Structure formats: structure tokens, C-alpha cells
Amino acid sequence: MSDLPLIQADRAVPPPAATTTNGGRGRRLRLLSRTDRVVVTLMVLVPLLLVTGLVWLPAVATVLLSGTNWDGIGPISEIEWVGAKNYDDVVNIYPPFVPAVQNNLLWLAALFVVATPIGMFLAVLLDKELRGSRFYQTALYLPVVLSLALIGFIWQLIYSRDQGLLNGVFGGETDWYGDPNVNIWAVLVAAGWRHVGYIMLLYLAGLKGVDPSLREAAAVDGSSETSTFFRVVFPVMRPINIIVLVVTVIESLRAFDLVWVINKGRNGLELISALVTQNVVGEASRIGFGSALATIMLAVSLVFITIYLWTVMREDKR
Amino acid sequence: MSRPRSQAEYLARLVPPSVAGLNRRSLLAGASGAGALLGTGLLAGCGDSDSGSGGDAKNVSLGSNQSDPKPKDVVAKVMDGFKTSSGVTVDINTVDHNTFQENINNYLQGKPDDVFTWFAGYRMRFFAAKGLAGDLSDVWGKLDGYSDAFKKASTGDDGKQYFVPASYYPWAVFYRKSVWQQRGYEVPKTLDDLNTLGAQMKKDGLNPIAFADKDGWPAMGTFDILNLRINGYQFHIDLMAGKEAWTSDKVKKVFDTWAGLLPLHQPDSLGRTWQEAAQSLQQKKSGMYLLGLFVGQQFSGADLEDLDFFTFPEVDSTIGAKALDAPIDGYMMARKPKSKDAAQKLLTYLGSKEAADITVKNDPSTLVANSGADTGAYTALQKKAAELVGSATEIAQFLDRDTRPDFASTVMIPALQQFIKDPKDISGLLTSVENQKKSIFTS
Numbered sequence: 001m002s003d004l005p006l007i008q009a010d011r012a013v014p015p016p017a018a019t020t021t022n023g024g025r026g027r028r029l030r031l032l033s034r035t036d037r038v039v040v041t042l043m044v045l046v047p048l049l050l051v052t053g054l055v056w057l058p059a060v061a062t063v064l065l066s067g068t069n070w071d072g073i074g075p076i077s078e079i080e081w082v083g084a085k086n087y088d089d090v091v092n093i094y095p096p097f098v099p100a101v102q103n104n105l106l107w108l109a110a111l112f113v114v115a116t117p118i119g120m121f122l123a124v125l126l127d128k129e130l131r132g133s134r135f136y137q138t139a140l141y142l143p144v145v146l147s148l149a150l151i152g153f154i155w156q157l158i159y160s161r162d163q164g165l166l167n168g169v170f171g172g173e174t175d176w177y178g179d180p181n182v183n184i185w186a187v188l189v190a191a192g193w194r195h196v197g198y199i200m201l202l203y204l205a206g207l208k209g210v211d212p213s214l215r216e217a218a219a220v221d222g223s224s225e226t227s228t229f230f231r232v233v234f235p236v237m238r239p240i241n242i243i244v245l246v247v248t249v250i251e252s253l254r255a256f257d258l259v260w261v262i263n264k265g266r267n268g269l270e271l272i273s274a275l276v277t278q279n280v281v282g283e284a285s286r287i288g289f290g291s292a293l294a295t296i297m298l299a300v301s302l303v304f305i306t307i308y309l310w311t312v313m314r315e316d317k318r
Numbered sequence: 319m320s321r322p323r324s325q326a327e328y329l330a331r332l333v334p335p336s337v338a339g340l341n342r343r344s345l346l347a348g349a350s351g352a353g354a355l356l357g358t359g360l361l362a363g364c365g366d367s368d369s370g371s372g373g374d375a376k377n378v379s380l381g382s383n384q385s386d387p388k389p390k391d392v393v394a395k396v397m398d399g400f401k402t403s404s405g406v407t408v409d410i411n412t413v414d415h416n417t418f419q420e421n422i423n424n425y426l427q428g429k430p431d432d433v434f435t436w437f438a439g440y441r442m443r444f445f446a447a448k449g450l451a452g453d454l455s456d457v458w459g460k461l462d463g464y465s466d467a468f469k470k471a472s473t474g475d476d477g478k479q480y481f482v483p484a485s486y487y488p489w490a491v492f493y494r495k496s497v498w499q500q501r502g503y504e505v506p507k508t509l510d511d512l513n514t515l516g517a518q519m520k521k522d523g524l525n526p527i528a529f530a531d532k533d534g535w536p537a538m539g540t541f542d543i544l545n546l547r548i549n550g551y552q553f554h555i556d557l558m559a560g561k562e563a564w565t566s567d568k569v570k571k572v573f574d575t576w577a578g579l580l581p582l583h584q585p586d587s588l589g590r591t592w593q594e595a596a597q598s599l600q601q602k603k604s605g606m607y608l609l610g611l612f613v614g615q616q617f618s619g620a621d622l623e624d625l626d627f628f629t630f631p632e633v634d635s636t637i638g639a640k641a642l643d644a645p646i647d648g649y650m651m652a653r654k655p656k657s658k659d660a661a662q663k664l665l666t667y668l669g670s671k672e673a674a675d676i677t678v679k680n681d682p683s684t685l686v687a688n689s690g691a692d693t694g695a696y697t698a699l700q701k702k703a704a705e706l707v708g709s710a711t712e713i714a715q716f717l718d719r720d721t722r723p724d725f726a727s728t729v730m731i732p733a734l735q736q737f738i739k740d741p742k743d744i745s746g747l748l749t750s751v752e753n754q755k756k757s758i759f760t761s
Contacts, residue, residue: 071724072423073448085757093753096732161589162598178532178589180739263532267588267735282420283441284724286758 059298066292072285086292097293100270103184104300107191107271108252115192116248119199124229126200127207141201143194152261155190180268187269191258195251199244206240207233242311249304253297272297377407378660380649381431383418392680399676400667406660426450432655433664438471438646439719440558442481445650446474452651454479457662461669463690467713471646482649482669483687485677487611488707489539489643489716490627497524497602498626505628509547509575512631516582519605528604529583530595531738534731537587538717539643540608541734544572546641547633551712554641558721560759564752570744575633577741588735610645611703614683625699629706640711645719646687722758729754 032040066086070079090097122140126133143151158165159176167174176186210233218228234241256273259265265274272293279290384393390412397408411431418425418435425434426445436442445451451474458469458479472481497503501522506512516526531537545554549568556562557569584595584604596616598604607613608630617625632639649668655661667673674691677684682697685704693704707713718726733751737744 073427073450089754089757093750093757095736095750159589160594161586162594173586175586175589178586180588183589264534266534266732267739279724279728282727283422284727285423286724286728289728 062291062294062298065288066295068288068291070287072287082288086289087296089289090292090296096266096270096275097272099268100265100272100275103269103271104252104255106184107188107255108249110188110192111195111248111252115195116199116244118192119196120203120244122196122200123203123207126204137201137204141197144197144201148257148261151190151194152258155186155258156262159186177262178267183262183268187258187262191255195248198251199247202244202247203237203240206237210236246308249308253301253304272300376405377409378433378655378657378664379409379411379431380664381418381425381434382410382412383415383435385412385414385418388681388683392677395680396668396673396676399672400664403667403672404663406663408664426652430652432657432661433649433651433668435647436481436650437715437719438481438483438648439715440721441719441723442472442650443474444722446476446478446480450653451480452653452655452658452661454482454651454662454665457482457665457669460666463671463674463688464669465689465708467710468646468687471713471715472648480650482665483646484648484668484673485681485684485686486644486646486707486713487684488629488703488710489543489608489610490629490703490706491606491608492599492613492625492627493606494599494602494621494624495626496624497605503605506631508631509633513579513582516579516605520582524602525584525598525604526582526606527579527584528595528599528607529587530590530592531587531735532589532591534727534735535718536592536595536609537734537738538726538730539610540576541572542643542714542717542720543608543630544576544633545569546643546712546714547630547637547639548572548575550637551641551714554714555720558717560721560725560755564748564755565745569748573737573741573744573748576737577744580738580741587738610643611685611699612683614699623698627699627702627706638711640709641714642706642710643716644707644710644713645716646713647684648687725755725758729758 065079067081067083068079069082069085122136126137130136146154156164156177161167161173161175161178164176166172166176174182177183214232214236215228218232223231254273255271256265256277259269259271259274260277263269265271265278276290276294276297278284279286279293380393380397382390382393384390393410393412397410401407409431413421422436422441427450436445442451454472455478458472461482464483468483469479472479472483474480493503501518503515503518504511506515519526529536529540542554545557548571549557553562553568557564562568584590584598587595592609592613593616595604595607596609596613599607599613600617600621614622614625629639629642649665651658651661651665669688671688671690671692674686674688677686678691678693678695682695682700685696685700685707686693689708693701696704714720717730721730729751733747737747
């Protein structure tokens with residue numbers, strides 16, 4: 001597409017009120033050139049189709065399927081409706097469900113209370129332009145870049161009971177991945193390791209954007225480093241703080257890959273996402289039952305998404 | 319869920335679907351379910367259109383799950399043999415072993431290859447009953463060299479055959495001859511012998527029984543063999559088919575017996591892979607290991623020659639010790655092959671002595687199902703394994719092949735791991751299994 005129509009459009013754009021008056025089909029609307037209208041239509045339609053096709057349809061289909069006992073075999077017409085049976089089974093007779101919910105919550109708490117603050121702290125340290133800060137930055141960010149398969153493998157080398165680094169060095173016999181009382185913490189360390197780097201980078205970018213004159217002013221007023229951070233820098237970084245919070249919540253809800261790599265989300269490492277996959281994907285094909293689990297997860301996610309959107313929109317109104 | 323055949327495959331399997339190209343978000347939203355819904359509906363609809371039965375087709379397609387270099391090579395050689403003998407070319411479509419298994423539902427409902435690799439067992443019968451596999455009774459009329467046990471394992475619920483066995487491997491208790499000679503251990507004949515032997519090994523500083531269940535399936539082998547020894551083959555199969563109650567005293571007895579043996583098992587099994595357990599046997603830290611013949615992959619050279627096995631000892635003298643797990647791999651035909659004639663010709667060849675001979679010559683790690691094959695090239699271990707299976711009165715296929723795959727993977731794996739974690743609450747565990755079984759089997 002040439003630049004020409006866009007330039008024309010720029011010239012042709014009337015004051016905003018022109019398009020909003022009624023009888024818009026009239027002469028004034030044509031001020032938008034044909035190309036403009038095609039572009040605008042496409043810009044609305046394509047994302048709309050993508051969102052509908054890739055997000056809303058699957059989501060609605062999941063909710064609908066959760067009321068059936070479909071096993072992935074046979075035409076749609078043969079799908080049998082079983083009502084809330086899947087939900088009843090999930091809650092009452094499916095032993096991994098309760099641990100999964102607990103583990104998801106634990107995951108959220110661990111990332112929120114431990115990993116995120118450490119990431120923020122490291123970002124503040126790196127922002128001080130220490131010697132070799134580039135090196136630290138790279139080292140800390142590396143886990144985010146590595147593929148999960150590789151991360152799973154690295155930690156397997158560290159945690160293996162008989163051949164692992166940890167037991168090898170300290171001579172212990174702890175079954176890091178197998179003991180259900182221990183493995184969730186071992187995995188949380190691995191997850192936190194990655195999360196810290198991610199948060200650090202996000203926060204560092206934000207810190208670089210803080211106006212240095214604010215700090216100078218604080219220093220001139222005799223404020224200490226700590227109180228400058230908490231009373232000046234931290235409040236100024238409110239948008240970044242919200243993003244960090246949201247990222248933390250999202251990361252803990254969609255936590256999946258690490259436990260899947262380790263033991264497919266069993267034996268102490270149950271997560272709702274892993275249970276969905278166990279049931280839906282693969283030979284098991286308990287699609288109805290798995291969809292019920294997915295719907296529960298969707299409902300939980302919606303709570304957080306709603307809170308986030310509500311906050312953001314209220315912010316915009318101000 | 320299959321057993322990884324090599325370290326490489328095991329590692330490849332560590333790659334989660336999210337990394338292997340599946341969009342994670344759509345996965346979590348359950349979109350894969352919806353995708354499967356749309357996909358299979360459409361495919362099932364148009365699958366009917368190509369029901370031609372060409373008379374003398376010049377090629378036939380084969381869907382193969384033999385994705386490792388060695389077995390893949392063997393398949394290619396067997397197909398070459400078929401081309402030489404019949405003049406029909408085989409197009410081999412090889413798919414990664416695990417992917418093949420996970421996609422089998424969609425695969426069979428879409429446009430499957432004329433002939434495809436699969437396993438004997440419940441799942442085979444299930445596909446046959448759903449009309450997703452072709453009747454092979456005619457082919458079986460032309461086959462010989464198969465024992466009744468193999469024929470039984472190839473038969474669907476309607477009494478017709480749907481499967482041609484190619485190879486198999488038995489599950490048994492493996493040990494190192496040198497260790498046993500040095501310490502003067504003797505092969506146990508009964509459960510009491512096994513307990514005594516285990517106690518002696520403990521005294522000698524060995525783990526009596528190597529054990530690993532991180533991946534969930536190896537413990538199924540222990541359950542199977544105990545159930546076969548305590549309650550017999552028929553009860554085991556009925557239990558797997560959902561016809562018997564898990565809360566019955568018979569099943570309780572299996573878990574009670576297992577709980578009694580657990581102290582002899584290598585501790586902390588839930589964090590260990592079978593490869594690591596096999597290595598503990600190889601390194602002479604463990605005395606014995608109940609696993610499939612593929613345990614030999616962790617041994618090489620002189621160590622492999624030092625490997626020997628015995629079948630799990632008798633528990634109840636009225637039941638005996640003649641049944642065992644010996645999963646059979648083989649071939650099935652699509653419900654509507656492009657050329658039924660060519661597909662049947664291929665299957666007849668795959669079940670023949672010639673095809674078995676090619677396999678024996680090229681692959682030392684499996685046993686061929688056709689007893690007419692020239693097994694002179696077998697290693698001592700292979701010969702003994704073939705004898706063991708040959709003398710078996712009944713052959714089970716392993717828990718995850720003998721029952722519904724959803725029940726095996728979403729109920730039995732967590733349940734067995736729970737039992738290993740906490741062997742005390744057996745009745746609570748079995749009540750939970752029974753409740754889930756009722757829900758799954760009646761749906």
C-alpha cells in the first residue's frame with residue numbers, strides 16, 4: 001500500500017464532530033477516502049474475527065462441552081448431555097482437584113510474596129549502575145529466555161534423588177521431585193528463579209523511566225535512599241506496579257509447563273491446568289470432564305481479569 | 319502412554335506440548351477440545367466418501383509409530399520384503415510414537431492409512447467395537463504359526479479378529495547372574511521365598527527390589543502381576559473391563575500383599591525414572607527389578623550378558639504362576655482402506671514367517687510373535703523370554719492397554735502413586751477408585 005492515501009486522509013480529516021452527526025451517510029462521511037474505509041473496516045474486522053474465533057468460540061465451546069460426556073469419538077450429533085455431573089464428579093470424587101486448587105493458590109502466594117519482591121529488589125540494585133551490572137542483568141534474565149524443556153532438564157539434573165547435584169554435594173537423600181511434601185517447594189524455587197528475572201527486567205525498564213530530577217529533589221530535601229524509594233519512586237511507578245501485579249497473577253494461574261515437564265502434574269504437583277491437559281489432550285480424551293475443569297479455571301481467571309479491567313478503566317476515567 | 323524405548327525418546331518426551339508447538343493459551347481455554355470437536359465432526363463426515371475398493375492397487379499406505387531409528391529401519395526392511403514378494407509398494411508414514419498414540423482418536427476418525435501400528439488389548443477391541451477398524455478374519459484364515467493366546471489377544475468383542483501381532487516383550491523379575499552367584503541367592507518360587515530373599519538382600523546391603531514410578535506407569539506392572547498371581551487372569555481382565563468392584567476383598571488382598579512387599583522396594587520411588595532404577599540394578603546396588611524386557615536397554619556388552627530373569631513367584635498355589643504381562647505390538651487395518659485387497663495382502667505378509675524372519679535378523683530387542691520364525695539369532699535372554707511367554711497360560715497386555723485409557727491415566731496413575739505414598743489407607747483409596755470407575759465406565 002502506498003503512502004499516498006494516508007496523506008490524503010490526513011488532509012481530509014474533518015473536525016471529529018463531523019462524523020458523529022446523524023445522517024452520516026451524507027457527503028461529509030465520504031471525506032474518508034475509500035482506502036481509509038477499507039483500512040478501518042479491516043482493522044475492526046480482523047481483530048474481531050480473531051478474538052471471536054480464537055478466544056470466544058473456544059471458550060463457549062468449552063463451557064458447553066463441560067455439560068457432556070463426549071470422549072472425542074463420533075459425530076457431534078451423538079454427544080450426550082449429562083448436565084452438571086462433570087462438576088459434581090470434579091468436586092466430589094476426583095482426588096487431585098483439591099490439591100490442584102491449593103497448589104495454584106500456593107503458587108500465587110509464593111510468586112507474590114517472595115519472587116516478585118526479589119525481582120523488584122534486584123531491579124533497584126541494578127538501577128544503581130553497579131560494576132558489571134550488564135553481566136548480572138543477563139545472568140538473571142537468562143532463565144526467562146531458556147526454553148521450558150531445557151529448564152525442566154536443568155532442574156532434573158539438580159534435583160534427581162540418586163544422581164542429582166543437590167544430593168550429590170550435600171550427601172542428602174531427599175527425594176526432591178518424588179516426595180509430595182517437598183516437590184511443590186522444589187518446583188516453586190525453579191518457577192521463582194524464572195519469575196524473578198522476568199519481573200526484574202520489567203521493573204528495571206520502569207525505573208529507567210523515572211525522572212532523575214525527582215530523586216535529586218528528594219536528596220536535596222535530605223531524604224534517605226530507602227524513603228526516597230518508598231515515598232517518591234514507588235508511587236511514581238504506579239503503572240508499572242500494576243503491570244507487575246497482573247503479570248504475577250497471570251503467571252501463577254497459567255503455571256503449567258514446569259510441573260508438566262517434571263511429572264505431568266501428578267503426585268503433589270497437581271495444578272488445574274495440568275489436570276485439564278491430562279484429561280483432554282492425549283489418549284484419555286475425557287473431553288467433557290476436562291472441559292468442566294477448564295471452565296472452573298476460566299471462572300477463576302475471570303475474577304482476576306474483572307478486577308484488573310475495573311481498576312484500569314477507573315484509572316482511565318480520571 | 320507407552321514406554322520410552324531409549325534415553326533420547328525419554329528426553330524428547332520431556333518437551334511439554336506448549337513448547338512442542340501447541341498454543342498454550344488455546345490449550346488452557348480448552349480450545350483443543352473444541353478444535354477436536356469441529357475437526358473430527360467434519361472429518362467423520364467426509365470420511366465416508368472415499369469407500370472405493372480398487373481391485374489391484376499398486377500401493378498401500380502404512381501409518382507407523384515406530385519413530386526410533388532402529389525400529390524404523392526394521393519396518394522399512396519388512397516393507398521392502400513385502401514389495402519383493404507381492405510387487406505392491408508401501409508408503410510408510412512414520413509419526414512420533416507418543417504423538418501417534420495421543421492422536422489416535424482423531425487419526426482413526428479422519429483418513430487413516432490403510433494399515434496402522436497398534437497394540438493388542440482393550441483399546442484395540444474398543445476401536446473394533448466402534449467400527450473404526452477393519453475385520454481381519456479372512457487374513458487370520460491364511461496365517462499360521464500363532465498360538466491360541468495370540469489369536470485370543472487379536473480378537474474383538476464380536477469374536478472376529480482385528481489385529482495381526484508382530485512382536486511382544488514379557489514383564490519379569492530381572493537380576494544380575496554374577497551378583498546372585500556371588501551371594502548364593504536362589505530364584506524364589508513362592509511369595510515367602512521372595513520375602514526371605516529380600517530380607518537377606520537387605521542384610522547384604524542391597525535394595526532388594528529396584529523400583530521407580532515417577533512416570534506413573536511402572537507401578538502398574540507390579541499391580542498387574544500381583545493381581546494375576548492372587549486372583550487369576552479372568553478376574554484381572556474383568557476388573558480392567560470395569561465388571562468387578564475395586565472395593566472387593568480380592569482387590570484389597572492385592573494391595574495388602576503389595577504393602578507387605580513395599581519395604582523391600584527401593585524407597586522414594588516417586589521421584590525416580592525407570593532408567594535410574596535400572597541403573598541401580600546395573601550398578602549392583604539393587605538385587606532385582608520387575609520390568610519389561612526393555613530393561614536391557616540400560617545394559618550393554620558384558621553387563622547385558624550378565625542379565626537374567628525369572629517370572630514373578632507364585633502367591634496362591636491354586637492360581638499358580640503361569641500368567642504374565644506381555645504387551646503385544648502389531649498391525650490393524652483402517653475401516654475403509656483405499657484398497658482392501660492390497661491392505662489384506664500386506665497384513666497377511668506382516669503376519670507371515672518371512673516378515674518375522676526379517677525382524678529377528680535386524681532387531682535384537684524384541685521377540686517376534688510368529689512361532690514359525692527362525693529364532694536362531696536370538697540372544698540367550700530373548701530365547702528364555704520367548705520360552706517364558708510360550709509356556710504362559712494367559713497373557714495380559716499391561717494395565718494401560720487392558721482398560722480404558724482415561725481410567726488408566728487419570729484414575730489409576732494417581733491412585734497407585736497415592737498408595738505408594740501412603741500404603742495404610744487402602745480401603746479409602748479403593749473406594750475413591752471405585753467411585754471414579756463407576757462414573758467413567760457408565761458414561
